[in-house]
Amino acid sequence: MAARDDPATDRAPDRGLVVVVEDESVIADVVRRYLTAAGFAVRICRTGQEGLAAVRADRPVAIVLDIGLPDMDGLDLCRRLRDGGDWTPVLFATARDEDVDRILGLELGGDDYLVKPFNPRELVARVRAVLRRAGGPGGAGAAALRVGRVRIDPGRRRVWVDPDPARPAAGGEEREVDLTATEFDLLLHLARSPGRVFERAGLLSAVWGYASAAGARTVDVHVAALRAKLGDASPIRTVRGVGYAADDR
Known part of the structure; x- marks a missing residue:
């Protein structure tokens, strides 16, 4: 120290x-x-x-x-x-x-x-x-949730991805994904309302704590980072001209 x-x-x-x-x-x-x-x-x-x-x-x-x-x-x-x-x-x-x-x-x-x-x-x-x-949001007792192949533990702030069931020959095990605090909260916010479409301004307000037109690109960059880390298991869908949703598929 x-x-x-x-x-x-x-x-x-x-x-x-x-x-x-x-x-x-x-x-x-x-x-x-x-x-x-x-x-x-x-x-x-x-x-x-x-x-x-x-x-x-x-x-x-x-x-x-x-x-x-x-x-x-x-x-x-x-x-x-x-x-x-x-x-x-x-x-x-x-x-x-x-x-x-x-x-x-x-x-x-x-x-x-x-x-x-x-x-x-x-x-x-x-x-x-x-x-x-x-x-966090959440806390030690917060229930885990799943959206598609992605499993989220809000209390421990950890995320795992299941292997692709369409490729059983590839085998593999559930893998943990390292996310920044902001990436985690963005994913959690979307996953808590599967299928709901969130506008970028609403995501800025809910996740970052502020909203501005200049910050809309920030949301896009974090979504791109999440998709890259989650790979083909990413549940995030772009709604053109509006924002994003997490689909439970």
């Missing part, structure tokens, strides 16, 4: 540690003040390598990650974490507003995305929303 006299770390008792990987001192200090006021402990890291080491050592509840770091691309840092099996929620905060960066960041396993300059209150709200998603 980071030492208590570490000048880059503020300790607060309530909500856990947030690692902020940001090389711009003014922005880092503002983010630190607002997160600390909201009850989080904060560790500021100025480089990607420092951030990677802090995440691995301190096990934060969330990461606020700039993309344009001096030593490593923030997207690469996120990729390394996900490839290593670390699914700590990641909120990208960056001056790069290009759609390709936003999409790539979410495809790599980011949970949300803010473009600089941003309102620090909105950043705190987004961090809280990401943590609500990471903590």
Whole structure:
């Protein structure tokens, strides 16, 4: 753990540690003040390598990650974490507003995305929303549910896919699928109402906690990521011009 006299770390008792990987001192200090006021402990890291080491050592509840770091691309840092099996929620905060960066960041396993300059209150709200998603809906006693070949355990926040019954010669066993907190909650929200068509704005409000026309692409990217991970067992159906549904087939 980071030492208590570490000048880059503020300790607060309530909500856990947030690692902020940001090389711009003014922005880092503002983010630190607002997160600390909201009850989080904060560790500021100025480089990607420092951030990677802090995440691995301190096990934060969330990461606020700039993309344009001096030593490593923030997207690469996120990729390394996900490839290593670390699914700590990641909120990208960056001056790069290009759609390709936003999409790539979410495809790599980011949970949300803010473009600089941003309102620090909105950043705190987004961090809280990401943590609500990471903590569940559901609970330890929530009943498991199934949609098609996909089995979801809301209490343990785990997902499994059955082998394809149309290919018995292939054999195989049920496999577990690793999802980000946001991917899990999106799948769970759709699966709890099989066949119901959800508009993108409604999904943004229910899963991300906000709604905007600019965020509609975020839903599309997360659906694409879910489909890639679930493979041919994915129950998600696109309703052109409207949104998405999960079919129990």
